[in-house]
Amino acid sequence: MRNAFADELTKLGNVDPRIVMLSGDIGNRLFDKFRAAHPSRFYNCGVAEQNMTGVAAGMALSGMRPITYTITPFVTTRCLEQIRTDICYHDLPVMIVAVGGGLSYAGLGPTHHACEDIAFLRAMPNMAVVCPGDAWEVRAAMRGALERDHPTYIRMGKRGEPKVHSETPEDFRIGRALPISAGSDVCLLSTGTMLPEVIEAAHKLAEKGVSAAVVSFHTVKPLDTEFLADALVRYPLVATIEEHSLIGGFGAAVAEWMIDNAITPRKFLRFGTPDAFFKQSGEQEYAREQLGLSAHRIAERILTVLA
Amino acid sequence: MSDLATLKSAAARLRGKVIEMSHAASSAHLASSLSCCDIVAAAYWGVCNIDPARPDDPLRDRFILSKGHAATALYAALAFRGFFPEALLETYCQDGGMLAEHPPARMLPGIEAATGSLGHGLPIGIGMALAGRMRGETFRVYALLSDGENNEGSVWEAAMFAAAQKLNNVCVIVDYNKWQATARSNETLQLAPLREKWEAFGWDAVETDGHDIGALTALMRAVPDGGDRPRAIIAHTVKGKGVSFMEDDNNWHYRAPTAEEVVLAHKELGLA
Numbered sequence: 001m002r003n004a005f006a007d008e009l010t011k012l013g014n015v016d017p018r019i020v021m022l023s024g025d026i027g028n029r030l031f032d033k034f035r036a037a038h039p040s041r042f043y044n045c046g047v048a049e050q051n052m053t054g055v056a057a058g059m060a061l062s063g064m065r066p067i068t069y070t071i072t073p074f075v076t077t078r079c080l081e082q083i084r085t086d087i088c089y090h091d092l093p094v095m096i097v098a099v100g101g102g103l104s105y106a107g108l109g110p111t112h113h114a115c116e117d118i119a120f121l122r123a124m125p126n127m128a129v130v131c132p133g134d135a136w137e138v139r140a141a142m143r144g145a146l147e148r149d150h151p152t153y154i155r156m157g158k159r160g161e162p163k164v165h166s167e168t169p170e171d172f173r174i175g176r177a178l179p180i181s182a183g184s185d186v187c188l189l190s191t192g193t194m195l196p197e198v199i200e201a202a203h204k205l206a207e208k209g210v211s212a213a214v215v216s217f218h219t220v221k222p223l224d225t226e227f228l229a230d231a232l233v234r235y236p237l238v239a240t241i242e243e244h245s246l247i248g249g250f251g252a253a254v255a256e257w258m259i260d261n262a263i264t265p266r267k268f269l270r271f272g273t274p275d276a277f278f279k280q281s282g283e284q285e286y287a288r289e290q291l292g293l294s295a296h297r298i299a300e301r302i303l304t305v306l307a
Numbered sequence: 308m309s310d311l312a313t314l315k316s317a318a319a320r321l322r323g324k325v326i327e328m329s330h331a332a333s334s335a336h337l338a339s340s341l342s343c344c345d346i347v348a349a350a351y352w353g354v355c356n357i358d359p360a361r362p363d364d365p366l367r368d369r370f371i372l373s374k375g376h377a378a379t380a381l382y383a384a385l386a387f388r389g390f391f392p393e394a395l396l397e398t399y400c401q402d403g404g405m406l407a408e409h410p411p412a413r414m415l416p417g418i419e420a421a422t423g424s425l426g427h428g429l430p431i432g433i434g435m436a437l438a439g440r441m442r443g444e445t446f447r448v449y450a451l452l453s454d455g456e457n458n459e460g461s462v463w464e465a466a467m468f469a470a471a472q473k474l475n476n477v478c479v480i481v482d483y484n485k486w487q488a489t490a491r492s493n494e495t496l497q498l499a500p501l502r503e504k505w506e507a508f509g510w511d512a513v514e515t516d517g518h519d520i521g522a523l524t525a526l527m528r529a530v531p532d533g534g535d536r537p538r539a540i541i542a543h544t545v546k547g548k549g550v551s552f553m554e555d556d557n558n559w560h561y562r563a564p565t566a567e568e569v570v571l572a573h574k575e576l577g578l579a
Contacts, residue, residue, distance in 0.1 A: 020441070040441050043472075051430045051464035058434020061420065063365065064441070066434070082461075085424050086431060090412040 001156040001193075002030065002099050004135035008142050009067070010034045013041065016146065020059055022052050024070030026099070049079040056094045057086035065093055065146065071105065072098035072114030072155065080120055087151045088124040094152075095145045096121075101131065101155040101192055102243025103278065106287040110277040114155075119248025121153045122221040128174055131155040131192030131242075131250075133216040136165035140172035141218065148174065157193035164195055164216070175219045177227040183213035186302055187235040191217045191242045191250040194271075197288065198241050200295035201302070208303060220250045223257055232258065232265040237306060239269040243293060246272040269305055271298060314520040318348035320387060322549045323578040324396065325379040330569045332400035334408055336376040338547035338559035342484040343377050343451060345518045346542060350449055351384040353524035359389035362416035368446050369419045369435050373428020374453035374482060375409040381418070382406055390417035426459025428452065429479060433469050436477045447476045447530050455487030458496045463508065466539075470509025475531035478538045479510070482517060484546035486557045505539035517542025550575055 010033045013019045020041045021034055035042045045052035049070060056066035068075055075098045076083070087094045098117065105112040122129045130145070130152060132138040138156055145152035152174070164180065172178055177189070181202065190198035195216050202212040213235070217224070232238050240251035251270030258265060273291050280290070288294045292301065321344040329337040351357070355368040372381045379399065386393045398404035405414050409423025420431045432448040439446050456462060469477050483501060485492055493499050505512035511534055515522045523542065530538050546560070547553030550572040564572060573579045 020437075043437070045468060046464075046471075048464035048468060050426075050461040051433075051468050054427055054430025054461065054465070055434035055437065055468070058420075058431035058436075059438045060434075061431065062435045062438035064438045081424060082427065082430070085421065086427055089421055 001132065001135050001138045001161055002159040004138045005097060005142070005156060006030045006034065008139040010037060012142060012146065013038050016065065018063065018065040020064050020066040022056055022066055022068045024049050024052055024068070024074055026070050049074050050082050053079040053082035054086050057082070057090060057092055060087075060092035060094050061090065065095070067095040067097055069097045069099065071100045071112060072117055073112065076114065076117040076121060076153070083121070084124055088126045091126045091150055093149050095142070095154060096151070097154045097156065099156050100158055102157070103273070103284050103287045104158045104193060106278065106282060106284045109281070110279060113278060115243070115245045115273045116248070117155065118220055118242070118244045118250060119252070122248070122253060124151070126150050127221065128152045128219065129155070129221040130174055130219050132218050133190060133192065133195030134161060134164040136163060136168050137172060137216065137218055140168045141174065144172065144174040155192055161193060162196040164199065175222045175224060177224040178216040178218060180214040180216055183211040185211045185235070185306065186237040186239065187213045187215065187231050189215050189217040189238065189240045189254070191220055191240070194241045194243050194293065197293065197295050198298065201298040204295055204299035205302060208299070210303065210306060212302070217250065220253055223253055225257060228254060228257065229263065232263055232268065235266065237267040237269060237302065238265055239271060239302065241271040241293070241298060243288070244272055245275060246270055247275055267305060269301070271301070311521050314348050314353050314524065317352045317387065318345045318520060319549070319576050319578060321348055321380055321383050322576050323573055324383040326550070326564055326569055326572045328379045328383070328396060328399045329563045330566065333563040334379070334400055335561045335563070336408070337563065338553055338557070339374065339453065340377040340380040341548050341550065341553065342544045342546045343374070343482045344380055344549070345520050346451055346480050346482060346523055347380045347384050349520050349523040349527055351388050353520070354527040355449065356446070359417070362390055366444055366446050369432060369448045371419050371422065371428040371432045371448070371450045372410060373422050373450045374425070374456055375422030378406070378408060378410050381410055385415070385417040391415055425453070425456040426461035429462055429465040433465055433472070433474060433477060436474050437472065439476070445476065447478065449478045449480065449527065451480045451482060453487070454481055454483045454485065454492045454498055454501070455495070457481065457498050457501070458487070466505065466508040466510065469537045473535040474537045475535050478527060478530045478540065479505070480527070480540045480542055482544050483541055484544040486546045486560065488560055502539075502541045505541065509536060510539040511536040512539040512541060514541045514543065517544035518548055
């Protein structure tokens with residue numbers, strides 16, 4: 001995802017002179033092409049994310065389209081008040097791009113985990129929260145964000161995730177769920193980097209004779225309520241799956257919307273991280289397994305609920 | 308540009324109005340507003356290239372009241388300069404109005420940024436200045452900070468960034484009245500030596516009497532001055548300046564004046 005972001009940034013920057021890249025002192029060499037093509041539109045803002053976020057707001061107030069970028073906790077919670085007051089209160093078209101969403105950087109420890117950011121950012125007025133499912137969706141999300149005149153948060157994984165699409169999905173729209181595969185017994189709503197894992201879970205379910213639909217529900221805010229209204233009553237079971245806390249995340253957003261709109265699902269299940277820091281060392285795959293977010297553990301829990 | 312008498316008269320009018328507004332709304336921060344009236348008058352009557360008829364002119368100078376709690380001084384200056392009708396000042400803090408106790412975002416012409424949470428104005432101003440530089444525009448950005456605001460880490464993040472970017476079209480004015488909300492600023496977090504701190508952070512830092520409008524105007528106009536450093540003006544001020552019974556009395560950080568005190572204050576300001 002990270003490399004797709006840098007490549008798409010260069011492409012978009014070549015045609016849109018308003019795009020400015022602000023980095024919080026990460027991405028060594030990642031932005032070389034953008035920097036070479038647009039030296040005056042790249043700023044390494046140092047390890048000073050509050051200032052970086054305020055600077056982005058000032059640029060947007062003066063007609064530019066800035067992008068702030070660093071590791072997820074540092075581009076979101078570290079500078080949360082600047083996001084709220086400088087960007088969202090002024091309703092500015094700033095793109096906040098996070099690398100290492102969820103447990104992408106599991107091995108770096110809880111300082112670098114990000115399982116609360118969706119909760120914080122979707123509470124912000126004017127903000128769209130987009131969690132692309134693969135590198136192609138990252139590109140599509142960036143294009144979508146540029147079409148908005150409002151703040152957009154794009155939550156990426158890291159690099160080298162399996163690709164789900166083979167090109168930029170044409171029907172990708174911020175705020176619209178993106179069906180990946182059809183099914184009839186269960187509808188798996190995946191947000192963000194869980195998508196390849198969820199597709200794998202659907203394969204495992206198929207082996208057990210369960211037909212699972214898979215949806216890349218990349219936009220947590222605004223929710224695609226039209227899709228939800230249909231899916232929640234159509235499928236025997238709907239599950240939300242995210243690499244984020246069950247408190248305040250994607251599943252919570254869907255549950256809130258159901259309650260507020262008196263929708264009674266046939267069955268509804270949420271997969272996410274618990275209300276606890278994951279303190280063990282180990283990589284993302286291990287963390288997912290421990291937290292019930294690996295493909296086989298997702299499939300097993302679905303089978304239990306359907307049994 | 309205006310002569311000194313006009314600037315002094317503007318500052319006195321601002322003081323008179325912020326006292327009226329604080330009384331009418333029973334709002335806090337009167338002493339903070341009085342502290343910076345000469346700086347605000349210098350900016351709006353003596354320094355900034357602004358046109359009330361074109362408040363969104365991309366080439367205008369930007370003045371950001373980073374110490375947003377002095378909003379009455381900003382509101383009064385914008386109204387007196389014609390950015391919006393003076394009658395609007397009567398709606399300050401009223402239910403359903405547009406003039407809250409801190410400046411709102413993108414609701415009124417002339418207000419460059421919503422402030423009130425301290426430590427936000429300078430980063431925003433730096434972003435504006437960089438946007439101008441990218442487009443080859445030569446406008447200047449002024450950010451007025453309180454001394455208490457220098458407690459915020461984001462101020463110093465911004466200070467180092469502006470210096471690294473050699474932003475010589477950015478000017479900070481610190482309203483150094485030696486008080487913050489509940490205590491002496493230097494006894495809270497040690498600011499002194501404040502000029503030397505800004506200098507050490509890479510700024511062309513100077514000290515002046517923050518009530519000497521002539522000196523303030525000259526220092527603010529001389530931005531950029533040909534060097535490659537941003538400018539910091541450490542303006543020594545008196546909290547509550549202009550009204551004898553408010554000066555350097557920090558109770559007026561929160562107190563609002565009575566009708567009788569408004570009359571007395573106006574008399575002292577020569578406005579009666």
